[in-house]
Amino acid sequence: MASELIYRRHESHAQSDSYLPKPPKPFLSATRAVRYMLREQRLLFVLLGVAIATVFFILLPSSSSSSHFNHNYDPIPTQYFPNSESTRLSERVVYEHRSSFGSVNSGGKVPLGLKRKGLRIVVTGGAGFVGSHLVDRLIERGDSVIVVDNFFTGRKENVMHHFGNHRFELIRHDVVEPLLLEVDQIYHLACPASPVHYKFNPTNVVGTLNMLGLAKRVGARFLLTSTSEVYGDPLQHPQVETYWGNVNPIGVRSCYDEGKRTAETLTMDYHRGAGVKERTIDSVEGLMRLMEGEHVGPFNLGNPGEFTMLELAQVVQETIDPNAKIEFRPNTEDDPHKRKPDITRAKDQLGWEPKVPLRKGLPLMVSDFRQRIFGDHKEGGNSNSGVSSSMS
Numbered sequence: 001m002a003s004e005l006i007y008r009r010h011e012s013h014a015q016s017d018s019y020l021p022k023p024p025k026p027f028l029s030a031t032r033a034v035r036y037m038l039r040e041q042r043l044l045f046v047l048l049g050v051a052i053a054t055v056f057f058i059l060l061p062s063s064s065s066s067s068h069f070n071h072n073y074d075p076i077p078t079q080y081f082p083n084s085e086s087t088r089l090s091e092r093v094v095y096e097h098r099s100s101f102g103s104v105n106s107g108g109k110v111p112l113g114l115k116r117k118g119l120r121i122v123v124t125g126g127a128g129f130v131g132s133h134l135v136d137r138l139i140e141r142g143d144s145v146i147v148v149d150n151f152f153t154g155r156k157e158n159v160m161h162h163f164g165n166h167r168f169e170l171i172r173h174d175v176v177e178p179l180l181l182e183v184d185q186i187y188h189l190a191c192p193a194s195p196v197h198y199k200f201n202p203t204n205v206v207g208t209l210n211m212l213g214l215a216k217r218v219g220a221r222f223l224l225t226s227t228s229e230v231y232g233d234p235l236q237h238p239q240v241e242t243y244w245g246n247v248n249p250i251g252v253r254s255c256y257d258e259g260k261r262t263a264e265t266l267t268m269d270y271h272r273g274a275g276v277k278e279r280t281i282d283s284v285e286g287l288m289r290l291m292e293g294e295h296v297g298p299f300n301l302g303n304p305g306e307f308t309m310l311e312l313a314q315v316v317q318e319t320i321d322p323n324a325k326i327e328f329r330p331n332t333e334d335d336p337h338k339r340k341p342d343i344t345r346a347k348d349q350l351g352w353e354p355k356v357p358l359r360k361g362l363p364l365m366v367s368d369f370r371q372r373i374f375g376d377h378k379e380g381g382n383s384n385s386g387v388s389s390s391m392s
């Protein structure tokens with residue numbers, strides 16, 4: 001195309017004798033342009049124009065990208081960096097990349113390699129106490145989470161703040177019925193966890209079996225939250241993971257104890273396929289470390305601090321409600337007399353140990369429940385949460 005145009009111009013020069021304009025002298029035209037600009041302070045206006053344009057282009061990307069930040073962008077979570085110093089540095093670099101690309105690339109693409117690929121994770125019992133905190137952490141980390149819960153003791157309100165997030169789904173489903181989902185990881189927490197409930201509910205052996213079946217079918221990593229109840233009324237103190245426990249198989253609480261023990265058995269049976277499990281949890285952090293690691297078999301994740309029920313009730317009075325009444329009631333049959341997890345394995349292999357002492361943790365737990373149940377954001381109110389009055 002370009003060569004054709006040049007050719008035509010040559011052609012017209014050859015044909016026209018009447019008017020031959022002088023070829024422009026580059027030097028002359030430049031001086032003419034300079035003179036033009038100097039005349040009547042035009043140069044000043046040109047420079048002013050350039051300055052305004054520059055300011056515009058500098059401000060525009062940053063202001064538009066800040067709105068991208070608020071709506072589209074998940075910064076790489078801090079836990080993926082080994083220390084806080086490198087975290088700050090890396091985040092700053094990421095934000096800078098984002099703001100400069102954001103204005104150019106209206107599609108909002110993040111440069112390859114800057115964002116960790118989110119996992120698809122199912123959390124059964126995700127509407128419960130531990131489960132909902134776990135879900136918060138997974139969503140915060142950038143994963144896609146499906147909560148499966150029959151709301152037996154859990155509440156929709158515990159996860160409602162994620163409604164509208166495209167990485168969150170909630171399914172009302174009883175895990176005793178099979179379920180087919182495409183996921184990378186399964187946290188199996190669904191369980192009637194308190195004595196009030198589990199006595200009336202045949203254990204979730206079938207639920208565990210279903211979830212293990214799902215894990216096997218889709219090749220997902222599996223984590224079962226078990227319980228220290230599997231140690232029964234222990235004859236060994238403290239209890240290490242290899243302790244087999246002392247459970248009355250026909251007692252009133254045995255449906256829970258034996259149910260979880262069977263769930264552990266099934267998990268290990270499936271593992272001789274592929275699986276991970278652990279016992280007694282008090283920490284979402286510990287759960288996540290377990291899931292992300294290459295460990296197999298039970299881990300005690302619990303607080304090895306020992307106190308009597310009376311001491312616990314007194315701490316409740318001191319830290320939560322001085323007016324809470326302590327009532328003495330008969331113990332449930334087969335209740336363990338003494339229990340203390342040995343957490344050496346968790347310390348050595350996961351680098352995990354509980355960080356929150358009882359006196360600090362109890363008020364935190366109460367205010368968490370208050371917030372969930374009453375939507376109450378105030379600390380130290382007078383309302384009795386019900387935690388203290390029924391202690392025996």
Ligand SMILES: O=C(O)[C@H]1O[C@H](OP(=O)(O)OP(=O)(O)OC[C@H]2O[C@@H](n3ccc(=O)[nH]c3=O)[C@H](O)[C@@H]2O)[C@H](O)[C@@H](O)[C@@H]1O
Nearest residue numbers: 125127128129130149150151152153154189190191193227
């Ligand atoms: O440490 C423990 O011993 C227990 O800790 C947690 O239980 P937690 O969060 O304290 O109890 P809940 O708040 O009652 O959560 C259990 C969840 O499972 C759900 N669930 C229960 C029973 C059932 O059949 N299906 C089901 O989805 C409940 O609705 C609830 O959302 C774990 O979820 C239990 O697996 C574990 O045994």
